[in-house]
Amino acid sequence: MIYFITGNKNKYIEAKKIIKDIEMKHIPYPEIQADKLEDVAEFGEEYLKKQVNEKFFIEDSGIFIDALKNFPGVYSAYIFKTIGNEGILKLMEGIESRKARFESVIAFYDGSLHIFKGVCKGKISYNARGKGFGYDPIFIPDGSEKTFGEMSITEKNKYSHRGKAIRALSSLLAPL
Amino acid sequence: MIYFITGNKNKYIEAKKIIKDIEMKHIPYPEIQADKLEDVAEFGEEYLKKQVNEKFFIEDSGIFIDALKNFPGVYSAYIFKTIGNEGILKLMEGIESRKARFESVIAFYDGSLHIFKGVCKGKISYNARGKGFGYDPIFIPDGSEKTFGEMSITEKNKYSHRGKAIRALSSLLAPL
Numbered sequence: 342m343i344y345f346i347t348g349n350k351n352k353y354i355e356a357k358k359i360i361k362d363i364e365m366k367h368i369p370y371p372e373i374q375a376d377k378l379e380d381v382a383e384f385g386e387e388y389l390k391k392q393v394n395e396k397f398f399i400e401d402s403g404i405f406i407d408a409l410k411n412f413p414g415v416y417s418a419y420i421f422k423t424i425g426n427e428g429i430l431k432l433m434e435g436i437e438s439r440k441a442r443f444e445s446v447i448a449f450y451d452g453s454l455h456i457f458k459g460v461c462k463g464k465i466s467y468n469a470r471g472k473g474f475g476y477d478p479i480f481i482p483d484g485s486e487k488t489f490g491e492m493s494i495t496e497k498n499k500y501s502h503r504g505k506a507i508r509a510l511s512s513l514l515a516p517l
Numbered sequence: 518m519i520y521f522i523t524g525n526k527n528k529y530i531e532a533k534k535i536i537k538d539i540e541m542k543h544i545p546y547p548e549i550q551a552d553k554l555e556d557v558a559e560f561g562e563e564y565l566k567k568q569v570n571e572k573f574f575i576e577d578s579g580i581f582i583d584a585l586k587n588f589p590g591v592y593s594a595y596i597f598k599t600i601g602n603e604g605i606l607k608l609m610e611g612i613e614s615r616k617a618r619f620e621s622v623i624a625f626y627d628g629s630l631h632i633f634k635g636v637c638k639g640k641i642s643y644n645a646r647g648k649g650f651g652y653d654p655i656f657i658p659d660g661s662e663k664t665f666g667e668m669s670i671t672e673k674n675k676y677s678h679r680g681k682a683i684r685a686l687s688s689l690l691a692p693l
Contacts, residue, residue, distance in 0.1 A: 412596065423590070
């Protein structure tokens with residue numbers, strides 16, 4: 342059994358589709374302000390490894406928009422809670438270059454630290470479409486016409502940053 | 518001698534106008550992601566007190582815009598670096614309620630922790646005016662027609678969140 346330390350049930354559901362042998366556990370941990378998700382994840386892992394006696398992982402993700410100098414980036418969660426997709430679309434009004442990427446970083450601890458990163462390139466849509474959580478309704482991954490919000494979890498996982506990072510973790514676990 | 522631990526020379530210059538006996542020292546320290554500046558400052562202070570052998574303080578500040586659910590708040594520095602004042606003004610387009618406040622929190626350590634907070638209420642201007650740093654050109658404090666960007670440092674300190682917090686620290690130091 343491996344713990345996925347998170348307070349976000351949607352993330353857990355996505356991960357569970359790929360790795361069956363995980364359990365969600367909510368333990369708050371400090372997230373630092375940093376330019377890179379890796380630094381946030383490593384810091385959290387250092388804090389948690391003193392408290393958790395099982396193998397565990399945490400995941401941090403964000404959306405980085407080229408035309409906005411990588412905004413909202415590592416602060417995607419906070420910025421979603423405040424200005425939301427409506428705010429992002431307003432900031433992108435009149436901007437033709439819509440390139441963006443989602444990044445997901447997993448820090449897994451089994452006595453030593455393993456970092457996995459998944460990146461999904463794509464673009465910001467002109468309107469919010471579909472459901473999903475967070476920025477899903479305004480992100481169209483390369484190779485699709487749909488936003489993440491218009492996809493099933495299984496379909497989203499094929500493309501998504503988090504799907505890629507979780508599969509990388511899954512490969513490490515496979516021989517176990 | 519008291520150290521002001523910061524990498525921001527503008528903040529140091531403002532503080533030095535009020536407290537002469539300080540010196541700027543740049544030691545990077547972790548800033549956590551939190552909803553309140555107090556939590557960021559306390560965490561940083563806990564980290565630094567193990568490393569600094571003199572009395573010291575740190576300062577964290579942010580601008581909280583009512584109509585944007587307190588965005589950019591504790592992430593003001595990052596958000597300024599990315600979308601900047603131009604982005605804030607774009608987000609505020611068509612919004613009549615311009616209320617905002619600047620907050621400054623100082624964590625001072627002299628063997629024990631002291632927290633000082635200064636708040637400056639005001640509003641977001643419709644255009645950037647003047648110089649200053651950060652959000653100064655788009656913030657008009659209550660009681661003035663000018664933005665912080667249009668004021669001298671001495672004038673800004675009369676109104677400003679940071680001026681208030683620094684004066685509170687100064688009162689504590691006065692009997693020394």
